Amino acid sequence: MASPLIQLFDHFREDLDDYNDRRERLIKASRDVTNISKKTIFLLHRIVMEESTDDHALAKHAAMRAREKLHEVQDMYAGMKHELEGDRFWRHQRQVSPGLQEYIEALSFAHYLDHGNLITFEQVEETLRDSNGVLYFPLVVSDYLLGLSDLTGELMRFAISGIARRGGRAKANQVCAFVRSCKSDFERMTPYIRELSKKQAITTQSLEKIEDAAYAIAVRGSEYDLPQDMLDDIVTQTIST
Amino acid sequence: MASPLIQLFDHFREDLDDYNDRRERLIKASRDVTNISKKTIFLLHRIVMEESTDDHALAKHAAMRAREKLHEVQDMYAGMKHELEGDRFWRHQRQVSPGLQEYIEALSFAHYLDHGNLITFEQVEETLRDSNGVLYFPLVVSDYLLGLSDLTGELMRFAISGIARRGGRAKANQVCAFVRSCKSDFERMTPYIRELSKKQAITTQSLEKIEDAAYAIAVRGSEYDLPQDMLDDIVTQTIST
Amino acid sequence: MDPQDLENINALLDRDVELREKIKDQVTELDKKTRTMVGVLNKIHSTPSDSIPVLIDSVRPILLSCQEITSSLASLVPENQFWRWKDMWSNSMRTAVFVASLIEYLSTGALIPLSRVAEILGIKEEWKDRVAVPVEDYLHGLISLVNELSRLAVNAVTMGNFEEPIRISIFVKDLFAGFSMLNLKNDVLRRRFDSLKYDIKKIEEVVYDVSLRKLAPLPKVVPP
Amino acid sequence: MDPQDLENINALLDRDVELREKIKDQVTELDKKTRTMVGVLNKIHSTPSDSIPVLIDSVRPILLSCQEITSSLASLVPENQFWRWKDMWSNSMRTAVFVASLIEYLSTGALIPLSRVAEILGIKEEWKDRVAVPVEDYLHGLISLVNELSRLAVNAVTMGNFEEPIRISIFVKDLFAGFSMLNLKNDVLRRRFDSLKYDIKKIEEVVYDVSLRKLAPLPKVVPP
Amino acid sequence: MDPQDLENINALLDRDVELREKIKDQVTELDKKTRTMVGVLNKIHSTPSDSIPVLIDSVRPILLSCQEITSSLASLVPENQFWRWKDMWSNSMRTAVFVASLIEYLSTGALIPLSRVAEILGIKEEWKDRVAVPVEDYLHGLISLVNELSRLAVNAVTMGNFEEPIRISIFVKDLFAGFSMLNLKNDVLRRRFDSLKYDIKKIEEVVYDVSLRKLAPLPKVVPP
Amino acid sequence: MDPQDLENINALLDRDVELREKIKDQVTELDKKTRTMVGVLNKIHSTPSDSIPVLIDSVRPILLSCQEITSSLASLVPENQFWRWKDMWSNSMRTAVFVASLIEYLSTGALIPLSRVAEILGIKEEWKDRVAVPVEDYLHGLISLVNELSRLAVNAVTMGNFEEPIRISIFVKDLFAGFSMLNLKNDVLRRRFDSLKYDIKKIEEVVYDVSLRKLAPLPKVVPP
Amino acid sequence: MDPQDLENINALLDRDVELREKIKDQVTELDKKTRTMVGVLNKIHSTPSDSIPVLIDSVRPILLSCQEITSSLASLVPENQFWRWKDMWSNSMRTAVFVASLIEYLSTGALIPLSRVAEILGIKEEWKDRVAVPVEDYLHGLISLVNELSRLAVNAVTMGNFEEPIRISIFVKDLFAGFSMLNLKNDVLRRRFDSLKYDIKKIEEVVYDVSLRKLAPLPKVVPP
Amino acid sequence: MDPQDLENINALLDRDVELREKIKDQVTELDKKTRTMVGVLNKIHSTPSDSIPVLIDSVRPILLSCQEITSSLASLVPENQFWRWKDMWSNSMRTAVFVASLIEYLSTGALIPLSRVAEILGIKEEWKDRVAVPVEDYLHGLISLVNELSRLAVNAVTMGNFEEPIRISIFVKDLFAGFSMLNLKNDVLRRRFDSLKYDIKKIEEVVYDVSLRKLAPLPKVVPP
Ligand SMILES: [Mn+2]
Ligand SMILES: [Mn+2]
Structure with a gap:
């Protein structure tokens, strides 16, 4: 028969193993969430670069496809719900956050393509509820803000890669204004969330890159007396010949 | 026919290649010097650990063997003499120093085993002269001091590994006193030579290790009313049975 | 926003x-x-x-x-x-x-x-x-206890109490065996647990000194 | 004690x-x-x-x-x-x-x-x-000003304001000339000052683009 | 593509x-x-x-x-x-x-x-x-062996086994001599090898104690 | 041994x-x-x-x-x-x-x-x-190729070759699309791939200039 | 300007x-x-x-x-x-x-x-x-003093002076008790103070070795 | 000593x-x-x-x-x-x-x-x-010259001097070809030389802008 101490530690072992196993499962799940989200972001970039006569419809289509893919994440979160009940969410927040932020990044990217504005806190929460409207786990402000902060980087890629497309110049200007207002809005929150300060610096860099691209187009177009649309038409025509 | 600029740069290329080639040769030579010196140090450690009835003779023998081996280094320096003439020595000092310091470390270790004291600046210079008494290159104070500073680490190994030998305890006490006086003497020079400060910290660690070893022996011997020599004899006898 | x-x-x-x-x-x-x-x-x-x-x-x-x-x-x-x-x-x-x-x-x-x-x-x-x-904090506290007891083993001898190190030795080894049963992940707790071996070595050396001089009865050896 | x-x-x-x-x-x-x-x-x-x-x-x-x-x-x-x-x-x-x-x-x-x-x-x-x-903090603030103005030069053009970059160029060059006369020691301030040349280059390039395309009257060149 | x-x-x-x-x-x-x-x-x-x-x-x-x-x-x-x-x-x-x-x-x-x-x-x-x-991993394993044996030398004496330290001493010295013959680079292995001398020192202290206890005269009188 | x-x-x-x-x-x-x-x-x-x-x-x-x-x-x-x-x-x-x-x-x-x-x-x-x-090295080489071609697009125009930028544009876009299909890890390769968009942007600017020069009406009148 | x-x-x-x-x-x-x-x-x-x-x-x-x-x-x-x-x-x-x-x-x-x-x-x-x-520098100097005295305790014994470690032990413990009453913030001074426990352990071990072998009279134990 | x-x-x-x-x-x-x-x-x-x-x-x-x-x-x-x-x-x-x-x-x-x-x-x-x-310092000075000339190419155009960029382009390319003949080791000089390609790109872009607008005669192309 085991000594009392051994029995005691036997109990601790179960407790620790239980915790470690859950932790491992959550890390793996979070890594999967991250991967799906990253792939969703790539997918969005890929679709909006496809040939099309109607960029608006293309963006709507991309957003729809992305939201479909992100259902996989939502299903995973539904499955993780019991792992994160009560105080467990806070115990494992560090394991959940990275994936969640990447998910919010992807979701907000799709939302921007669809509506041209910033997804709200409640709208993110909406995607994390079961059929009874109960949240799978609480949404934390810092995860929300840090996910959005990463969005600016993707918007920079979107704006610059698309600048050569018909209408890409106008789009770049819209994105530029949008990212600039994100930067302004986040500025006051930086003292509260440490990682946000670093991300603001990256947002600033992204913003400058979009500004430079928008500038290059503006300065080139300014030599001609034609509206931007017609200039775009001319360029498209040249390449296709 | 090449343009004047090309001719100019042709000249620079020769100049740079000449310099780079010499630099490469000196780096390789210095690495060889380092290797020989390191191996000499191992050799010294190995020989003084051999079975013997007369440790004093063994140390003298080790020193002799080491000096023989270090002749290889001296021959290399004789061969490098022309590479380091005039201002070239200072140009390439950074390549020469590491090997030279390791050589001084090995040489001073052999010298200590032989004479029980610190090799002087002039005695090191003596080993770096050709048959006409001309130095192969100037000996710099910093190289001399930094080489000696490394010696304390080897003496620590020597003292601790040998502590189990007959007479090893007395030897450890001698080494302890010697390293302590090195530390004192070097202290005032540390503001002049940056690397010396760091090496003093290592010397201090080595010194503490020897002190602890000497202490362990002293405290164990203090229980008995016999002289250290007789205690050593008893231990040797036990092991050999 | x-x-x-x-x-x-x-x-x-x-x-x-x-x-x-x-x-x-x-x-x-x-x-x-x-x-x-x-x-x-x-x-x-x-x-x-x-x-x-x-x-x-x-x-x-x-x-x-x-x-x-x-x-x-x-x-x-x-x-x-x-x-x-x-x-x-x-x-x-x-x-x-x-x-x-x-x-x-x-x-x-x-x-x-x-x-x-x-x-x-x-x-x-x-x-x-x-x-x-939480269990983790409890275990951290126990590791600090072992750190302190290895120091106490030394000082008990100084104060002429030769049985204490042996008691400590038995207590600590038992605790260490308990810890060994846990599957710790590579974190601070694991590193601190790994460092316990230095405390155990120290305690063993004190017990050795005491036994060698027959200052206290030998600890009973338990077969595995 | x-x-x-x-x-x-x-x-x-x-x-x-x-x-x-x-x-x-x-x-x-x-x-x-x-x-x-x-x-x-x-x-x-x-x-x-x-x-x-x-x-x-x-x-x-x-x-x-x-x-x-x-x-x-x-x-x-x-x-x-x-x-x-x-x-x-x-x-x-x-x-x-x-x-x-x-x-x-x-x-x-x-x-x-x-x-x-x-x-x-x-x-x-x-x-x-x-x-x-302290002077140091004042100078740091001015360097941040230049960083911001180089961005403004770019964005003004995007908004169709072709005169602003030229005004900024004159202002910043004057400020830079002032800085050049200070004996800064080798610290953060000096490094930040040295980095101003990138801002100046950027402003110059904007002015270049504007002049090349004759979008604004040439800045008046002052002989040395 | x-x-x-x-x-x-x-x-x-x-x-x-x-x-x-x-x-x-x-x-x-x-x-x-x-x-x-x-x-x-x-x-x-x-x-x-x-x-x-x-x-x-x-x-x-x-x-x-x-x-x-x-x-x-x-x-x-x-x-x-x-x-x-x-x-x-x-x-x-x-x-x-x-x-x-x-x-x-x-x-x-x-x-x-x-x-x-x-x-x-x-x-x-x-x-x-x-x-x-690979050879390197084999050598690392042997160094851990020596670390463990120095601890065993101490505990063997506590358990009344006075021959074990001497056996360990001979085994470890032989192993150390072998290691001394290798041309190790300046890496982790070399640093761990270098630390072996402390294990040897510990073992020697035990051998010293054991030998003297057996053969040396009784401890001196305690000073007042 | x-x-x-x-x-x-x-x-x-x-x-x-x-x-x-x-x-x-x-x-x-x-x-x-x-x-x-x-x-x-x-x-x-x-x-x-x-x-x-x-x-x-x-x-x-x-x-x-x-x-x-x-x-x-x-x-x-x-x-x-x-x-x-x-x-x-x-x-x-x-x-x-x-x-x-x-x-x-x-x-x-x-x-x-x-x-x-x-x-x-x-x-x-x-x-x-x-x-x-290995595949990785091949992809690194191709990224360097794109870096070089964006420079070539500029210089071809200087030498009066207005078709080259368009050829380069098509080639590079195809390559970029290929890269976009790969599941790159977050490493150096990914960062270098990410930077390709600047090369594409540069090439597009040249294509833009060339196309408009050929087909757009004369530059507007210079402001006073 | x-x-x-x-x-x-x-x-x-x-x-x-x-x-x-x-x-x-x-x-x-x-x-x-x-x-x-x-x-x-x-x-x-x-x-x-x-x-x-x-x-x-x-x-x-x-x-x-x-x-x-x-x-x-x-x-x-x-x-x-x-x-x-x-x-x-x-x-x-x-x-x-x-x-x-x-x-x-x-x-x-x-x-x-x-x-x-x-x-x-x-x-x-x-x-x-x-x-x-400033107080801070004074305290830093005292910590260095303790570092030095722990070394001195060791070397005094080597020189056959068995009373010195006991004197040092009393002095250092008193000083340590004083330090313990200070509200140090989490800076270098606090870290150095925390490291004093290694010096104290070392001194205690020396006192232990001396007492174990009855080489000096036991330090007087003061009840709390 | x-x-x-x-x-x-x-x-x-x-x-x-x-x-x-x-x-x-x-x-x-x-x-x-x-x-x-x-x-x-x-x-x-x-x-x-x-x-x-x-x-x-x-x-x-x-x-x-x-x-x-x-x-x-x-x-x-x-x-x-x-x-x-x-x-x-x-x-x-x-x-x-x-x-x-x-x-x-x-x-x-x-x-x-x-x-x-x-x-x-x-x-x-x-x-x-x-x-x-020494040659090294001379070469460093020349690299700084190129850095400065790339800036001058831009500003010359701003001042309406369209020939200068072409002169600079020829001068710098010749100098760059000279540098390319050297076997530089991996040091600061090599890094600075490698960075020259950004200056050359900038100069090429200025020449491109000037040629595209036919503001100056095309630089003569020399066959290899
Ligand atoms: Mn991202
Ligand atoms: Mn050495």
Whole structure:
């Protein structure tokens, strides 16, 4: 028969193993969430670069496809719900956050393509509820803000890669204004969330890159007396010949 | 026919290649010097650990063997003499120093085993002269001091590994006193030579290790009313049975 | 950003900052208490065994007074958020566990169970989603106990008490065997546990010195 | 240790800890204000020139409200200890200088003098052993101004304002010439100053693009 | 870009990620086994010599069960890629070498050769481009053996076994002399080898105590 | 320690040191060759298109002469140890890939496949456990190709060749689309791929300029 | 930039640069003195107790000669700027405190008070806005003293002086108890204080070795 | 250490320190001069070409006045010790080379030879073991020249000078081809040379803009 101490530690072992196993499962799940989200972001970039006569419809289509893919994440979160009940969410927040932020990044990217504005806190929460409207786990402000902060980087890629497309110049200007207002809005929150300060610096860099691209187009177009649309038409025509 | 600029740069290329080639040769030579010196140090450690009835003779023998081996280094320096003439020595000092310091470390270790004291600046210079008494290159104070500073680490190994030998305890006490006086003497020079400060910290660690070893022996011997020599004899006898 | 959203978010952030300040005040208080207790208990290394009970009696009331703080914490922390804030007081809590376990060892020679630690600190079962002693903190406290006992083994001999190191040796080896059963992940706890081997070596050397000089009866060797 | 000595030492240490807390509170306040202003001023990059005055008017009251904080700091810092504590607020102070200088440039096109910055921030001459704007912080603020103006040159063109880059170019070159006459030592300030050449290059390239395309009248070239 | 090419490239990139996961699972398994064995072997310090064989017999099956893992690894690692993945399991492998060498010392008093370690772990010569025991890992395992034996020398005396330290002393000195002959680079292995002298010193102190206790005259009179 | 064993171990340790030296010599050689080729190919930016073939013909023999080095490497690297040593020559290999791919683009306008690169460099399939071109290095080379082509687009226009930028635009977009399909990890390769969009942007600006110059109405009137 | 402003700024910057140079010269001088003293005092570890007074007498004049330097510093540092420049000499000042405290311990066995240190270094009360010994530097010096005394405990035994460790033990424990009552913040000083426990353990182990072997009378145990 | 040796060594160390101080004074002087010249030459970016000669004439006397400093250095540095001390003034010397080469380019459009730089700085052939301009410093100066010319290409266009960029393009490409012939090792010079490609790209883009708009005759294309 085991000594009392051994029995005691036997109990601790179960407790620790239980915790470690859950932790491992959550890390793996979070890594999967991250991967799906990253792939969703790539997918969005890929679709909006496809040939099309109607960029608006293309963006709507991309957003729809992305939201479909992100259902996989939502299903995973539904499955993780019991792992994160009560105080467990806070115990494992560090394991959940990275994936969640990447998910919010992807979701907000799709939302921007669809509506041209910033997804709200409640709208993110909406995607994390079961059929009874109960949240799978609480949404934390810092995860929300840090996910959005990463969005600016993707918007920079979107704006610059698309600048050569018909209408890409106008789009770049819209994105530029949008990212600039994100930067302004986040500025006051930086003292509260440490990682946000670093991300603001990256947002600033992204913003400058979009500004430079928008500038290059503006300065080139300014030599001609034609509206931007017609200039775009001319360029498209040249390449296709 | 090449343009004047090309001719100019042709000249620079020769100049740079000449310099780079010499630099490469000196780096390789210095690495060889380092290797020989390191191996000499191992050799010294190995020989003084051999079975013997007369440790004093063994140390003298080790020193002799080491000096023989270090002749290889001296021959290399004789061969490098022309590479380091005039201002070239200072140009390439950074390549020469590491090997030279390791050589001084090995040489001073052999010298200590032989004479029980610190090799002087002039005695090191003596080993770096050709048959006409001309130095192969100037000996710099910093190289001399930094080489000696490394010696304390080897003496620590020597003292601790040998502590189990007959007479090893007395030897450890001698080494302890010697390293302590090195530390004192070097202290005032540390503001002049940056690397010396760091090496003093290592010397201090080595010194503490020897002190602890000497202490362990002293405290164990203090229980008995016999002289250290007789205690050593008893231990040797036990092991050999 | 939607202006309403902006305002809400700012309000949420402000609330957290305030809460943090309040918790910090309690933790500073707890920290002072544990530092004081550690300061007093440091005297065990120069106190003869028969005066140890008096020493312990002077620490106990301070330990019990920690109950006020755990109670304040329990009223501050929102439900379910234990794991969100606990890093703020983990260090102090581990020291409290150490103090409780050292007092127990010195009084009874036994290992204090986790439940008893919680009881002494006045932590109620129903607070478990706000304030609790997690296994990890309990184990950290026990490692500190071993660190302290290896020092005590040395100083007991200095004070002429040759049985204490042997008692410590048995107690610590038993505890170490318990720890060995756990599957620790590669974190601070594992590193601290790994470092216990130095304490055990030290204790073994003291026992060796004592046995060699036949100053105390040999510890009974248990076959595996 | 002598008990009286111990008490004195403890009193000194405690006073410093408290003071640090209080100063930190003020600095946090100042930080909030400067960040808010930076957030608002970020909009100059998408605001047409005729709406700039309105934007500036919304920032000025916040800037003036910093006077409360400098005044609190002046009453907190013990005499002679300016240099002991100033690192705590240097960063915020530099941002405040930046804000003041940007407002001045946008309103008048001129460089704000150091004395005027101190005045706006309500810093009194007689506080100089407790709160002051050292030259270093003033210069740091001006470097941030140049960083911002190089971005503005780009964005002004995007908004169709082809004269602004030329005005900025003249202003920045004058400022740069001033900086070049200072004997800066090899520290952060020197490195930041050295990096200004990238901003100048960028502004020059904007002016180049504008001139190449004859979008604005050539800047008048002044013979040396 | 050619679609077929693209697909191939993608397949290659994906395969590596998956493979890493699978190898990691095996290594976690191996790690558990070696930790268990180390836990059990820790009992040698309190086990009288006649019960050591029983203890060893309880470890051997676990050691042999590592063959399943080496075999899995051999089937996972693509041919020729030993050097690409080996860092993932080096640590566990060194512990396995340590365990095998300690068992050998305790059973026969002899040093286990590298070839025998490989055999026990079921590592086949023909796997050498996928799974092998490189010399470096073997040497690391032996250094851990010396660390353990210096502790055993102390505890053997406590258990009344005065011959063991002398046996250990001879074994370790021989091993140390062997290591001295190697031309080690300035790396971790060299640093660990360098630290062996402290183990030797400890063992020698025990031998010293034991020898003198047996043969030297009684301790001197205590000073007043 | 067994003397024979000791000797073997020493031999193994020494061999690695020597081998590193020998590989380094070959890599230095390869590095010189790739630098020379890059130097010559730099002239494409000022060479009219009809003289490009001559330029390429002067580089090809140097490229082919790299076969001697890959062959030496294959004879130096012990079997199965590709992954152990490859970091030593990765950089040079990537430059060689770049050279081969640039030559191919300039000669045929097509993308060189990985298999063809290996063939040109004389790397045999059966060496794959010693010397190979891993996918990663191939992709790095292609990214360098895009960097170079964005520069060429600019200079082609300067030399009056208005079709080249359009050809480059189509080629690079196709390549970019290919890269977009890969699941790259977050490493250097990913960062370099990410930067490709700036090259594309530059190429597009040239295409834009060229198209509008040909077809758009005359520049607007200069403002006063 | 306004020329008058520019001149003022330049004057300020230049003055600081010059001042820094001059202070640096003094600090170099102070550094030489303290290093020389440390070099000489290192001999206490091999000097029998009856020769210690002679050794100390050779150090005292150097210590007193530091007064010239503190006096020069007081005339160099502008009023109110103590906290601006003190980092330049903190290290040397701490070493000077260490030297003064070691001399005091060796001469009288007592702890030197802060006021006495200032007096020996010739630092006047009225200089406090320019040159002073802040509490922090005093405490740093005392920690170095403990570091040195733990080494001395070891070496005294080696020299056959078995009473010294016991004296040191009592002195250091008293000092440690004093330190424990301070509210140190989490900085370098706190970390160094925390590390004192290793010195105390070492001293305790020396006292243990001496008592175990009955080489000196047991230290008197004081009940709590 | 032998007391005589100790004294000698200390004397040697002291002498070096003094010498360093004296050299430093000269370097500070040289540094001021080069900074002033760079400040003045910065005006070339806003000076029309016909006023450039006047600008240059204001710099030449300062450049020639550097001869006093090289002469002082030559009398300070002990024979053969050029390479020992040169790092102290390398930076200033490189700036001096840059100034001389920029003046030469602006006056004659040609590359200044190394021998001519030495002559202007008054450095005599017979000082070569004490003061000289090594090839490395010359090349560093030329790289700074290219950095400056890429900026000038941009600003020349702004000032309506469309031929200058083409002249600069030809000059820089020729210089770049020269650099490409050198076997640079992996050091700062190599990194700076590698970065030249950004300057060349910039210049090419300016030439592109000018050609596209037919603002200047196309540069003549030279077949390889
Ligand atoms: Mn992203
Ligand atoms: Mn060494």
